[in-house]
Amino acid sequence: MRVIVVGAGEVGYQVAQRLSAEQHDVVVVDVNPERLDYIQSRLDVAVVEGSGSSPAVLERAGIKEAELLAAVTNLDEVNLVCCMTARARRNLTRIARISNPDFYTDGGRLQPELFGVDVMINPERELALETFRLLQSTAATDIAVFAGGAVQLVGLVVTEKAPIAGRKLAEIGAAEQGRPILTVAIERGGKTVVPTGNSEIRAGDHVYVVAATAAIPRVLELCGYEHSEVHRVMIAGGSHEAFYLAQLLRQHNVQAILIVKDRERAQDLAEKLDRALVLNADATDVELLELEGVGGMDAFVALTERDEINILSALLAKQAGAKQVITLLNRVEYVPLARRIGLDTAVSPRLSAAAAILRYVRRGAVTRVATLKDIDAEAIGFVVDPGSPVAGRPLAEIRFPEGCLVAAIVRGEQVIIPRGADVLRAGDTAIVFALPEAVGSVVKLFNG
Template identity: 45%
Template sequence: MRIIVVGAGEVGYHIAARLVQENHDVVVIDENPRVRERLQSELDVLVIQANGASPAALEEAGIEKTDMLIAVTDVDEVNLTACLLAREWGVRTKIARARNPELSASPFLQGGKRLGIDLLINPNQAVAEEIAKLVRIPAAAQAALFAEGRIQFLGVRVGAGAPILHTRLADLAPVQANHPFLIVAISRRGRLLIPDGQAAVEPDDKVYVVTRKESVPEFLRLLGHEESETRSAFLIGGGRIGLAVAQILEAEGVAVKVLERDPARCQFLADKLQRSLVLQGDGTDIRILQEEGIAQMDAVVTVSNDEATNILAALLGKRYGAAKAIALVQRPDFIPLAASLGIDAALSPRLVTAGVILKYVRRGKVVSLVELSDWEAESMELIVPAGAPVVGRRLRDAKLPADALVGAICRSEEVIIPKGDTVLAAGDRVILFTLPGSIAKVERLFGG
């Protein structure tokens, strides 16, 4: 496809890079000359230095022969205008980022449909939903649901004294017979490994697994964790993301405390929230954290507008007794840094937004998609069409790339954790883990 990306910040750059890897014809429009230099030196894309809401710039980008426009600048109005212009040129698919909830959640705009926009994504709401998933599963550094919730994808740090330590994956067969799961990747000392049966789990590994929902407790036990229910959460930062997280959690029955520095914002939060306790103060003030019972909290979630504050507050929350620490960061390269400091999970709204958009770009082929938060890798759910090259083949004969792995198959009501002799059938929902360089080949193998 020919795709125009308007805006080349972290979201736009990440999307453009992935689209190029998948052999799309990509044009990027951005006003910043430094961005242009970076793109031209690092990606095989045409770059136009201009305002993305300019008809002249869109014409120069070849809007009349474009299949899709993705507008992800930091200015909502520019994104909406670019999509409106694309509609007038007959562009088939229009995607826009909109931070303002008065736009993204407006009943009148119908999620952008009234403007002819196919996907209108609010990054704050998207990341709030991801944070809520992580709060629900205390041991998980990353969590996603596939096959309508029947299959879970988890990233979990190996606990001290975990029963699975130093055990070859091939020797886990007796456990897997009753509690099927498949370890699809291991993050170890700055490297991402696609393991075979001879690989073994080592201390401090982060393990990525695909498993049936009912097998999650046993898998967590093997990694040295007990499954527990989250009953309380301490949110530091009451901005748009903090409010959205609090609303999701209190609707699920979690006891929420929100600590916000600005008194006026505290009053606003108190009016908006039904059962959460709103407190005014500094999230890095140890005295406040201790007085408000941080030691008894199942999770501390730091979602202020300053990522340095978020990292420090998450570390303090963990240091003074919170069971789990989740931090919001703006720069994706801070995610591995946060993990190395002992923060259980870190999320970037930009990467979450890019992941949602990439899933939409691949719709039809891809039912669901999740990117690893600290690696260029992803797990996706595909429906195998009749006539796909893999239909009727055993997995060991399917010629999958070395860095791609089928983690689970959902066939009618049955969930299968596959082995090498498992045969793929048309209509199977396949949960597949892959590195970026193999995405195009995987989609050819599973295409109709």
């Protein structure tokens, strides 16, 4: 498939990287020659210098042969014009990155069909949702929801006091028999493995577990954590992500305190967020943090637009005693380093955007794509089609590519942790954990 990605920033890079690895014909368009050189030196993609809103530039990028156009620059208006320029093309799916909250309000709601947009993605909104889920699961470093909320994948660091530390997975599974819980990956010392029953869990391991949502409290307990409710959250920054998260917290009766350095932005947010406390101050001011009681907060979330400020304010909040610290990192390469420097959890709007776009690129049976931050892997949700090669066959008879694992099957209201004899039926939702080298093959297998 030919895919044109307009925008060579972090979002564009992540999308191009994933798609080129799956052998798609990717063309990246941008006005910045330095960014294009950077991408072309690292990825197997073609590049075209120019504006994606120009018909001539899109022609040079091969718009006639393209099946998907992803406009993911930092400017909503450019993304809209880009899709509008290509609206006459048939058999072309047009995706636009739209971040401004004003486009989603009742008064200013955008009508995408007027601009030829088939799909709007909002990385900032997606990140706020992910952050809210992390707040609900307290200790989780990663979280993804599948099958309408029936199944979750969570990443957790095993504590010294964890009941599973020093035990093999087969032993743990026998003790937890009947509970829909499966460990799909273990990250230890920078290496990620898909475990077997003989794999031993150690304190300090970063484990990824797929479980029915109702079993998540038990997963937390097994890894050495207690589930606790969140009542007060401090947010550093006045970004779109901060606004969306404050809205979500308000809807769930959680008190939000925002620290916003820019005076005009602070005033604007204070008017829009009537039940939140907005302070016009610097989130790296130690005295202010202590005065506002950061040490007594259930969570501190750093959501400014600068990674350096986010890292510093998060470290200060953690040192002061905040129970949970979540840090936004725009530079994707920083994300795996977060825990090494003492941060609990990092989130990335770039990875959120890439995952949303990948779902539409793969289409077919794919219903959900979750890109895991701390390890190079994906969790993918598939609906089993009656004509799919996997339908009606026991898992043991299906030649799955190496590096993937069917972690759960959702059938109606039932969540099944499958064994080799289990059969995938038409209409089932299968949650598959896959390392990068297996993703393309497993998508083809389910799509037929």
